[in-house]
Amino acid sequence: MKTGNIFQRKYLLTAALVLTLMLVLSLPLILTSCGTGGAKVIMKNLSFDPVEVTIKKGETVTWTNEDKRSRQVMSGAPPVMTDDFMSPVLQSGESWSFTFNEPGDYPYHDMRIPNQLARIVVEE
Ligand SMILES: [Cu+2]
Numbered sequence: 001m002k003t004g005n006i007f008q009r010k011y012l013l014t015a016a017l018v019l020t021l022m023l024v025l026s027l028p029l030i031l032t033s034c035g036t037g038g039a040k041v042i043m044k045n046l047s048f049d050p051v052e053v054t055i056k057k058g059e060t061v062t063w064t065n066e067d068k069r070s071r072q073v074m075s076g077a078p079p080v081m082t083d084d085f086m087s088p089v090l091q092s093g094e095s096w097s098f099t100f101n102e103p104g105d106y107p108y109h110d111m112r113i114p115n116q117l118a119r120i121v122v123e124e
Contacts, residue, residue: 040064041118043071043090043110048118055100056123062097065090072111086111 038060039053044067053061065071072089073096076082084106087096100106106120 042066046113047116052119054121057103058101060097060099061120062095064095065092068092070112073108074111075106075108077107077117078109
């Protein structure tokens, strides 16, 4: 009974140590993964602001709908749609993010508003 307790305490101590170590080691990874560049696009007055955004490969763009009506982002410039990315329908106040892992030129539009074109440029 007593040896069992000692074993348990040692085990718990080791587990706590391992968990702490894992947390400390992964901290820089967590910090860098959410701290690097990227861009924000505000959807307001039925348009995109800014209309053109340049980021680096691997960075994330976050769209936020500040219009009263719902909005929906989709890659491509009508009538040519592409399947690179498409947000869900974003209600007023909602945000959506997409990470661009391939360099390139990404025109996009709003599915619900005609003639609202914008562009993401992803550099190497
Ligand atoms: Cu569309």
